[in-house]
Amino acid sequence: MRLSTSTGYIKKHHSIENTLRLMKEAGFDAYDLSLRELSAPGEPVAADDYMEFAKKVKAIAEEVGIVCNQAHATFPPEKFGDEEHNKATFERIRREMEVAAYVGAPMIVVHATKPVPKGYDVVAENLRFYNSLLPYAKEYGIKIAVENLFEWDELRERRKPCGIGTSEKLAAFMEKLDPEWFTVCFDIGHAAINVENPEDAIRNLKGKIGCLHIHDNDFVNDRHLVPYLGKVDWNEVMRALAEVGYNGDFTLESCVFEGAFPAELTLDALKFEVSISRYLMDKLESYK
Numbered sequence: 001m002r003l004s005t006s007t008g009y010i011k012k013h014h015s016i017e018n019t020l021r022l023m024k025e026a027g028f029d030a031y032d033l034s035l036r037e038l039s040a041p042g043e044p045v046a047a048d049d050y051m052e053f054a055k056k057v058k059a060i061a062e063e064v065g066i067v068c069n070q071a072h073a074t075f076p077p078e079k080f081g082d083e084e085h086n087k088a089t090f091e092r093i094r095r096e097m098e099v100a101a102y103v104g105a106p107m108i109v110v111h112a113t114k115p116v117p118k119g120y121d122v123v124a125e126n127l128r129f130y131n132s133l134l135p136y137a138k139e140y141g142i143k144i145a146v147e148n149l150f151e152w153d154e155l156r157e158r159r160k161p162c163g164i165g166t167s168e169k170l171a172a173f174m175e176k177l178d179p180e181w182f183t184v185c186f187d188i189g190h191a192a193i194n195v196e197n198p199e200d201a202i203r204n205l206k207g208k209i210g211c212l213h214i215h216d217n218d219f220v221n222d223r224h225l226v227p228y229l230g231k232v233d234w235n236e237v238m239r240a241l242a243e244v245g246y247n248g249d250f251t252l253e254s255c256v257f258e259g260a261f262p263a264e265l266t267l268d269a270l271k272f273e274v275s276i277s278r279y280l281m282d283k284l285e286s287y288k
Contacts, residue, residue, distance in 0.1 A: 001284075003027070003277050004069045005252040005270070008034035009259030013266055017060050026270035027278075030069035031061070032251050033105060035096040039074060045099055046092075054099040061103065069249045070145070070185075070211050071100035075111035077129065080120075094136050101140035107211055109145045109185045114162040115152075122163030127176055137181045145185035145211050146174065148201070150193045150222070159222070161194040167201035174208050183210030187253070192219045192232060199233065199240035206244040213253035214277075224256040227276055238280055242287035250281050 005028055010019045016038070023031055039045035044053035061068065073096045078086045093110060100108045113129045116122040130144065137144050148170050153160040164173045174184060186209045191198040202209065216230030217223040227234050252273055261269045 001247070001281060002029035002067075002069055002249045003252075003274065003281065004030035004032050004249050005258075005273060006032040006034050006072065006255050008037060008072070009255035010266060010270075011037055012259055013263035016057060020057075020060055020064050020066055022267050022270060024064045024066045026267055027274040028066065028270070030067045030249060030251075032253070033057070033068050033071040033100060033103060034255075035071055035099060035108075036074045039092050039096055045095060050095060050099065051102065054102045057099075058103045068100070068103045068105045070251060071096070071103075071105040071108040073097070073100075073108055073110045076114065077111055078113045080117055090132070093133065097133070097136050097142055097144075098140055101142040105142060107143040107145045107183060107185075109147050109211070109213075111147060112149055112162060112164055114149060114165075116163055123173060123176070126164055126173065130177060130182065134178070134181055143181055143183055143210065145183050146170065146177070147185040147187050147213070148190050148194065149187075150190055159193050159220070165190070165194050167191065167196060167204035171205050171208060184208045185211045185213060187213035187215075188232060188237060189213070189215045189217045189222060189224060189230075189253075192217055192230075193222060197233070197236070199236040202237065202240040202244055202246075209244070209246055209248070211248050212246075212251050214251060214280075215254040224254055226252075226254045226257045226273055227280060229257070234280060235283070238284040239287045242284055246284075250277055250284075252277060 007019050073093045097108055112126050116125050149162045149165050150159045151162040164170050188198045191201040216225040216227050216232045219231050258269050
């Protein structure tokens with residue numbers, strides 16, 4: 001099991017080159033390449049020569065001695081009724097899949113289409129969307145990870161699971177996709193927001209989880225905190241991961257924590273995350 005974290009909020013303060021070096025110095029084995037920021041207008045993955053950037057990232061990672069264990073695509077992927085936007089975003093995600101595969105990521109997280117308006121079949125809409133990416137997954141040799149997500153409930157003014165957001169609905173949805181090319185990215189913080197105990201959701205998704213987003217919150221807001229700064233029961237989460245036989249990597253997405261500090265303290269923040277994570281990884285192993 002390798003220890004990884006997202007490049008997303010670190011990239012706010014540092015170049016991608018320095019980000020990878022800081023992560024390696026702090027003690028991470030791998031990096032989760034957040035492509036949403038890197039493919040925004042004016043950024044390198046939005047440029048015509050985007051594969052030159054991919055080559056640069058791969059070379060730096062090889063020099064530093066850190067590998068890309070997963071990536072994250074642009075979100076949200078679609079807006080209902082806005083075909084121009086959807087076409088542009090689809091091409092952006094395709095490009096991100098190509099870059100992620102080139103730098104060595106075996107999988108890329110692609111968010112579901114949400115929210116789906118009344119009168120539309122949420123399962124059918126998401127099957128259409130994900131299967132539209134399947135030819136590129138095969139072409140580039142990269143697996144697509146479907147994440148458990150929430151959306152905003154306008155009526156109740158609170159977060160709620162998206163159409164395939166609960167563990168039971170997501171488990172059923174994954175049965176409709178080709179397991180050779182699709183897996184689940186289980187987001188621990190999102191499960192908490194979706195009114196599920198994360199450990200119960202993990203058990204419901206047994207055999208379907210290919211990667212993780214590990215972070216903590218107050219079970220209300222998507223705070224992306226370091227474990228133990230929120231309300232998640234980490235003993236039970238590690239126990240559940242051991243029970244279901246999870247054998248993937250340990251990937252943090254505590255990006256709000258990392259982004260809270262000035263650039264001069266990034267390394268210290270990353271080292272703190274490494275200490276907490278190694279403690280949890282040892283706990284997970286002890287439960288096997």
